[in-house]
Amino acid sequence: MTMAASRYSDARQFGAHTPEVEERLALLAEASRVLADASLEPPAVMERLCALVVPLLGAACTLRLVSEDGHWLRTVASAAATPEARRLFQTLSPPAVRADEGPSHEVLRTGEALWVPDLDPQSLREWLPPQQHGLLKDFPFTRMMVLPLRARGRSLGTLTVWKDPAEAERTVDAGEQLLLQELADRAALALDVARAYAAEKQARQAAEVAAGRLQRLQRVTAELSRVLSAERVAEVIVEQGVEAVGAARGVLWVVEGDHARLLRCSGYEDPQALEKSFGRLPLDGPHPVKDAIREARPIWVESPEAMADRYPELDVIRSQTMRAPSPASTCLPLFAEGRVLGVLLFAFTEPRVFAPDERAFLELLAHHAGQAMARARLLEQEQRAREELAEVNERLAAIIQASPASIILVDSDGTVRLWNPAAERIFGWKPEEVLGQVLPVVPADKQAEFRRNLEKAGRGESLGGAVMRRQRKDGTPLQVALWTALVQPAGGGPEQVLSMAVDVTERHRSEAAQHFLAEAGGVLAASLEQEQTLERVAHLAVPSYAESCGVFLTDPDGTVRCVASAHEDLGLRAQDGHPAPGLAVASRVVASNEAELRTRTRTNTPECARSPGGTGVCAWLCVPLQVRGQTLGALTFATSRRDYDAQDLSLAQELARRAALAIDNARLYREARQAIRLREEFLSIASHELKTPISALQLQVQSLMAGLARSPSGLTPERLGRALEVVDRQVKRQTQLIHELLDVSRISAGRLELSPEPLDLSAMVREVVERFEPELERTGTRLELSLAPESSGLWDKLRIDQVLTNLVSNAVKYGRGNPVHVVVTSLEDSVRVEVRDRGIGIGEEHLSRLFHRFERAVSERNYGGFGLGLWISRQIVEAMGGHIAVRSELGVGSTFTVDLPRPRAG
Structure with a gap:
């Protein structure tokens, strides 16, 4: 841009074109009034100032202020003499121009006014955007004066006054310049005051806002703190x-x-x-x-x-x-x-x-x-941690209270600090009795071990289920499984030892009982000899289970006797001399088939007496020996060391069950051996008995055949009759032996069939006796009959015949030729038949087995037969609802009695 410019630094006199002094003074007065109007905002004041400058001092006016960053001059007010010029001027006046370019830059830099008498259009084109270049042809202004707005030594902006083109020959004289500069200075001063006021007002408002915010912040903060x-x-x-x-x-x-x-x-x-x-x-x-x-x-x-x-x-x-x-x-x-x-x-x-x-x-x-x-x-x-901790503590306390194991906390010297209900239940002491005291559950002989365990726990060596002996408040011992652990208190106090104990006394008793039963089972299974087995069982129970043990068995006649015993304390006996509680209790238990238990007493009783100087304290058990619904005897146990309880009773009953089974097995074994012996004996007898009639038959037949061979007519009738009589007798004997064997087979198979019919028992006896007349005559035996007149009933005739034949035959055989008496007696509900002989008799030891199969009371060498006749007779009589019995004395004779029931009249 090229411009011709002249600077006015001093104006001391007014030229020919200076307005009248009065007008200028009035202008200054009006400007002062406008600038002093506090009701107007700074932009409005600047607009009024521009309106005062035009048209008195110029055709147009623009007031620009420096931006906060100092890079721009922003247009805040403008004025023009005519409406057309005002519109064109406002259009071409940019809202902001750079502060470092053009005349304004020079004025801001020097702080002095600048007169531009001839404005180059090219310069205007540089100030305007391209779309506004076409308007420059109508722009009427080519001269301007730019004045600085300064206050307190700094530039606030510029005041640009455009001169009327009609006064192109006229220059701005010194007086006019002074007036414009005065207006600019007053405007700058007013602007500076307004700005200071606005800043002070803004600062005051900001302080109020800050105070309000601070107050609100304090209120919020105070509320948040609560x-x-x-x-x-x-x-x-x-x-x-x-x-x-x-x-x-x-x-x-x-x-x-x-x-x-x-x-x-x-x-x-x-x-x-x-x-x-x-x-x-x-x-x-x-x-x-x-x-x-x-x-x-x-x-x-x-x-x-x-x-x-x-x-x-x-x-x-x-x-x-x-x-x-x-x-x-x-x-x-x-x-x-x-x-x-x-x-x-x-x-x-x-x-x-x-x-x-x-x-x-x-x-x-x-x-x-x-x-x-x-x-x-x-x-x-x-809070959650506290609640969880409280919940954990409550749960822990509940666990400690509900724990089935005793939980005890002790100091390093054994002083009790915690004692839960399980500890009271197991050991018997209440918390108030043990808290603050040395642990009382340790027996005197275990104190040294207890101290060693405390020392080990203090070194971190814990017990893990070790079984220890302890004592209850009443002094009774017990076994406990013990766990220990070292505890460091949260407050940092001395270390303590936590112990948990479970009463395993019953478990140990159960294990000991199982071991005892297993050992007893081994002993019982080791031998089938009854006496040896029972002695072993008795000694097995002493001393672990009892101080005295007795085995009582029932004899066939019902008598109870002691067959085995073992004693740790020989003074622990009943008054009858048997192992406590004695024969009377054993007999009572056998009779009732119910076990009996007695706890210890402080006085001597018939069931449990002690030797002089003893304590007189005895607890005992007596249990029946039962097997297959039969009571074989009883087992007795006695001790003075403790009381027996239900568990001991259960153990005794189990031992009795096993012992009874062993006794029964031994009996069955003995009977099996006896059966084998009888079988061998039977086979020997059977072969002999079957062979004897056959041999006799064979001899008679050979004798007859030899006689016929010598002389066919040499056999006399007498000789032939005697031979045939022998043959007939041997055939009958053979037939009887075969019938007995067949009866044994039928009875053993449960196929004994009866055919009851009206029968007069006296007539039946007479008929049987008549068949024995040849035998009686041959042996010289006299037979006496005593028959009731009324002896009728419903019985199987053939089987009654068989029974009577067997009894009369035995009486004749074993009577040694002495008289035989047969008596028939009519009773109210039955008929009795008695067959008495005065022969060899039967020993007492043989009576109990006389009616058993293959049993014989005499030697088969002297008296033949299978030993089946009496057994078959018993089976027949009992099948008819009757009963057969024998009374005998060795060398005196025997009496066999048969009772047969008969139906009541009507």
Whole structure:
């Protein structure tokens, strides 16, 4: 740009074109009045000033002020003489020009006015944008004066006065310049005063705002200091924070893992809809709330346009949901403990610029909220920890109280500090009896071991279920499984030892009982000899289970006798001399088939007497020996060391069951051996008995055949008759032997069939006796009959014949030729038959087995037969409901009695 310029530094006199002094003074007075009007804002004052300059001092006027950064001159007021010129001037006057270019730069730099008499159009083109270059042809101004606006030594702006083109020949004289400069100086002074006033007012307002914010912050902070939960922190910070910052709405989210959860909101018409849409925000994706959390810094959104520019995706979503964005909002992270705990959103009803002090206030509010949130969480965690600890302590106390194991806490010297109900139940002492005392459950002979265990526990060597002997309050011993552990008190006091004990006395008793039964089972199974087995069982029970043990068995006649015994204390006997509790108790138990138990007494009793000098204390058990529904005898146990209880009774009964089974097995074994012996004997007898008649037959037949061979006519009738009589007798004997064997087979198979019919027993006896007349005559035996006149009944005739034949045959055979008496007696409900002989008789030891199969009371060498006749007779009589018995004395004779029932009349 080329310009011809002249500088006026001094104007001392007025020229020919200077206005009248009065007009200028009036102008200055009006300017002073306008500039002094405090009711006008600075822009309005500047407009009035420009209007005073035009048209008196120029055709147009522009007032520009320097921007805060000093780079620009911004147009704040302008005026022109005509409306057309005003419109054109306002169009061509830019809102701001650079302060470092053109005439204004020179004026600002030197602080002196600059007169431009001839403005180059090219310079104007440089000042204007291209679209306005076409208007320059109508621009009427080519001369101007630029004056500085200075106050207190600094430039505030410029005052540009454009001269009327009609006065092109006229220059600005010194007086006019002085007047313009005076106006500019007064304008600068007024502007500086206005600015100072505005600054003071703004500072005062800022102080009031700051004081209000501080007051609100203190109120919020005071409220936050009283809350103890995250929910209350959210309530206070949202409800009071909205009021404190002048927001319309507020929301607080807390961070939980990979998402943020809505905790509190305020100012929303439909909180449920907000909760549904934003109750759980994933932390990925664009969103001011998410950015505040991820970046840990505030997000300021000052207008909807700013929101749309920064988050276009959200703008699309809002357009789809017809939800308008907040005009302005801020998202403040709640930062504490080195991490973001949540985010606080404030939304405003109008766009706004968040000034630095407002931002600082909001960040300070968020800081206090974050600290309160962290403190509340810490308090909640502490409260939860306390509650959990209290719950754990309560649960631990309940466990200790309900524990089936005794829990005892002792000091290193054995002083008891904890004693739970199980300890009282197991050992018998109450807590008040043992707390503060040395542990009393340790027997005197175990004190040294107890001290060693305490020392080991102090070194960290714990016991893990070791079985120890302890004692109850009443002095009775018990076995406990013991666990120990070293305990360091939380308060840092002396170390203590915790012990847990389980009463295993019963378990040990059970194990000992099982071991005892197993050992007894081995002993019982080791031998089938009854006497040897029972002696072993008796000695097995002493001394582990009893001090005295007796085995009593029942004889066939019902007599109970002691067959085996063992004693640790020979003085522990009943008054009858048998092992306690004695024969009377054993007999009673055998008869009742019920076990008996007695605890210890302090006086001697018939069941348990002691030798002189003894304690007189005895507990005893007596249990029956039962097997297959039969009572074989009884087992007795006695001790003076303790009482027997139900468990001991159960053990004794189990031992008795096994012993009875062993006794029965021994009996069966003995009977099996006897049966084998009888079988061998029977086979020998049978072969002999079957062979004898056959041999006799064979001899008779051979004798007859030899006689016929010598002389066919040499056999006399007498000889032939005698031979045939022998043959007939041997055939009958053979037939009888075969019938007996067949009867044994039938009876053993349960196929003995009876065919009852009316029968006169006396007539039946007479008939049988008549058949024995040849035998009686041959042996010289006299048979006497005593028959009842009325002896009728319903019986099987053939079987009765068989029984009577067997009894009469035995009487004749064993009677040694002495008289035989047969008596038939009629009783009320039965008929009795007695067969008496005065023969060899039967020994007492053989009577009990006389009616058994293959049993014989005499030698088969002297008396033949299978030994089956009496057994078969007994089976027949009992099958008819009757009874057969024998009375005999060796060398005196025998009497066999048969009772047969008969039906009552009617």
